[in-house]
Amino acid sequence: MTGVDFGKRFAEDRHAVDDRLAVILPDESEAPASLHGAIRYATLGGGKRLRGVLCLAGQRLCGDAHPCGALEAACAIECLHAYTLVHDDLPALDNDDLRRGKPSCHKRCGEAVAILVGDALQALAFDILSHAPAPSGNVLEAVRVLAVAAGSRYLVGGQVADIEGEKAEPSEERVRFIHERKTAELIAASLSVGAAIAGAPERTRTEMHQIGRAAGLAFQIVDDVLDLTGSTEAVGKALRKDEKRRKITYPAHFGVQSSRETARRLIADATRRIEMLGDDGYIRHLFSLIAERSS
């Protein structure tokens, strides 16, 4: 493993996803220009591409078959993630004016267009994924994983529980329910969609999905700790909003120190398990970025 520069590989993967997204998203010149401009604004705004990169890494870990299919899948996942951010920021939901240091989509394009941008990005995710160049059985399995993760039992279910949590008594069970759904599942799906594209057997895909859930839960805990302890400049969005809204979070319920320890424990578990699947160190590197990130 000596000499392998995982930081460089991460930068290359990020750029590959960014470059492919820029090509694959409809051009602003295509009608309706306002919609396509807003879709590009919401998607190409400089995210970390962690989910897309995890998809590429998952596909490589499972034998590196169909790399171009994995790149399409990575773009699809980033479109889906971008849609969730656009809708989360809406006035009726989190009402956030700032995203990645820039005006959020509805601040720039108005509420109606922002709702429709999110709707179109979700459809685009399934459009891009379903056209990925890989055997149809592999691609269909990837569509299944992403559609389940995006649905009412996971991503959207977590969002609703999050909103309702503002008025409810916090409990460990409730915190976990929200976090596992609204964040962890898409991170888990990123790894296992990559594995599906590569044609990995079901047992491997399931194990990768569970590993991704642990890492994804850690991601959300670190996010909430940053909301409490970070600076707006570094994090690129308005902070201390969880507190104001009485959101149920790990640090609010267990304290910052204990939450940091939980995140570290989850990452250690994910790291140990992904190593057993033969990770060359890259996915562990990505997990360590989740645990140690400051923005």
Next chain:
Amino acid sequence: MTGVDFGKRFAEDRHAVDDRLAVILPDESEAPASLHGAIRYATLGGGKRLRGVLCLAGQRLCGDAHPCGALEAACAIECLHAYTLVHDDLPALDNDDLRRGKPSCHKRCGEAVAILVGDALQALAFDILSHAPAPSGNVLEAVRVLAVAAGSRYLVGGQVADIEGEKAEPSEERVRFIHERKTAELIAASLSVGAAIAGAPERTRTEMHQIGRAAGLAFQIVDDVLDLTGSTEAVGKALRKDEKRRKITYPAHFGVQSSRETARRLIADATRRIEMLGDDGYIRHLFSLIAERSS
């Protein structure tokens, strides 16, 4: 063709879709209960199931292979359609309080939950469709057709053009752009998704898609004529809203009489072409319902 009761077949198909939807939608007892209750409210509210039934009819016309797969696909299309209605009715979009004679989703569940109900229904559409029991190549093709129809180039693009049209100079080109996208494409996709599930060759699927576009355009024209001439009681939603909002519609641009003739001409064309594909009269019956409906 004598003796075949297409009205009875339509009623049976509608019930098959309704019954399957009631089973396949997550139960209200599943957490978050509020979300799953709202999803069922928005989806099981007594629609005509025209799109789902066209999917079943399209699959039968193409050899009747994988009927259970077609039923799942029909439910998926109805979920997608239900999502578009929930989001269309939102205050930031059409701001409609009434849908199918009942309070629209956001009037009943609040704006935040209504946005999330729509989001979950779109994901659920791809979840249900991707799990349809049929060969993976057929199912994947169906996913592609539905995802493209739902995206920024069609359904959502038509919605944005519709909103922007309120402030624009009406023209025939603009009316067609809006109607072909916001309505006709999903009706076209309903027929061709059914054909894809049955494994029809590409040429047949393309022809069915084009036939569906003509019928779908007629559907929207009739809808806009009803908005101008119908009664709220019969149609089940608030009327004359297009006029108030200066929406670009066929009757507003060409007058009621000329619009009715255009709809009839489109249906006649679709009827002639579907007959050439071997329709036993059932799809023609469905098309005639589009042309003659009064609600």
